[in-house]
Amino acid sequence: MKIVDHIKNAKGKTLFSFELLPPAKGQGIQSIFNTMDELMEFNPPFIDVTYHREDYLYKQHANGLLERVAYRKRPGTVAICAAIMNKYKVDAVPHLICGGFTKEETENALIDLDFLGIDNVLVLRGDARKGDPDFIPTTGGHAYATDLLAQVADMNSGKYLHEDIENSSKTNFCIGVAGYPEKHFEAPNFNTDFKWLKKKVEMGAEFIVTQMFYNIEKYKEFVVKCRENDIHVPIIPGLKPLTTKKQLIALPKIFHLDIPEELSDAVETCKTNADVQKISNEWMVNMCKELIEFGVPVLHFYTMSNPGPTKRIVEKLA
Numbered sequence: 001m002k003i004v005d006h007i008k009n010a011k012g013k014t015l016f017s018f019e020l021l022p023p024a025k026g027q028g029i030q031s032i033f034n035t036m037d038e039l040m041e042f043n044p045p046f047i048d049v050t051y052h053r054e055d056y057l058y059k060q061h062a063n064g065l066l067e068r069v070a071y072r073k074r075p076g077t078v079a080i081c082a083a084i085m086n087k088y089k090v091d092a093v094p095h096l097i098c099g100g101f102t103k104e105e106t107e108n109a110l111i112d113l114d115f116l117g118i119d120n121v122l123v124l125r126g127d128a129r130k131g132d133p134d135f136i137p138t139t140g141g142h143a144y145a146t147d148l149l150a151q152v153a154d155m156n157s158g159k160y161l162h163e164d165i166e167n168s169s170k171t172n173f174c175i176g177v178a179g180y181p182e183k184h185f186e187a188p189n190f191n192t193d194f195k196w197l198k199k200k201v202e203m204g205a206e207f208i209v210t211q212m213f214y215n216i217e218k219y220k221e222f223v224v225k226c227r228e229n230d231i232h233v234p235i236i237p238g239l240k241p242l243t244t245k246k247q248l249i250a251l252p253k254i255f256h257l258d259i260p261e262e263l264s265d266a267v268e269t270c271k272t273n274a275d276v277q278k279i280s281n282e283w284m285v286n287m288c289k290e291l292i293e294f295g296v297p298v299l300h301f302y303t304m305s306n307p308g309p310t311k312r313i314v315e316k317l318a
């Protein structure tokens, strides 16, 4: 079922959904099932599965120098979606990225997703490869989420890459995109980034999932700004429990987000990761309660395939 229909059917009740990462290459799918088993009690209507572009692999020489020798992908997104839908009867939402795919490969991937009965996709540009200074588009692929979105929207209206494909059947994907309450880290300013978000909605995006945030006011201001600018699709807040003290530095650096002083001061005093998780739990539970009161349709958790911290939050809300 489409995410927008799950939200409609919930009639104002807040839903819980979760994002999982494919296991690293060489690990089996059991870790995904273990995570799902932990989270199913919260009746998630959908589960997101991330997609990761290949990373460089390095070989260290005797003189200490590193040589780039190969790429390694984290495969499994589509197969994990199929396995989740099959075993748990829950909708799975694959993340679809620009990086690493030609347009032809994207078309083929979308055909596979359609054949599998997948109704929703989250359309993204994707992160830069580790070791690349910036995002480098794949030759013959897309540079921005808007370009990828245009391709999915084309297939939804029966238009494939080649003119000679006749009587093509239309796909019917419900398209989601990323939104940044504190702006995307590369954008020169908030308004420029916002302009691209609006464009994505005008091009057919039916829901937005936000980047993580810890300052609820930033999310609320973002929603108000969207509504004032004719963006009326559901805006699903993305939430990531803090698990280590190091994240006080890493998350603002990577994601350009603000950790409120009250939270960072409290985390600074922690001696162990368990202490951090206790502080984070209190913060996230309070924030989620306020988000529910604000009327969010779904609380979406970035679990990093570590269900414990998320579970301890949601069980205080469900």
Ligand code: FAD
Pocket (backbone or CB within 6 Å): 049, 050, 051, 052, 053, 095, 097, 123, 124, 125, 126, 127, 128, 143, 144, 145, 146, 147, 178, 179, 184, 185, 186, 187, 188, 192, 193, 194, 196, 209, 210, 211, 212, 238
């Ligand atoms: P875009 O919308 O393409 O925006 C990228 C930058 O370019 C922004 O600064 C924007 O302002 C600007 N811009 C946008 N469109 C245009 C245009 N047409 N012309 C010029 N400038 C433009 N990464 C992964 O690799 N795998 C995942 O599974 C994954 N899942 C994610 C899930 C969520 C909910 C979120 C919020 C992020 C996720 N990411 C993932 C990270 C995401 O890929 C990065 O944040 C990436 O840097 C930007 O993706 P985007 O889709 O927002 O890109």
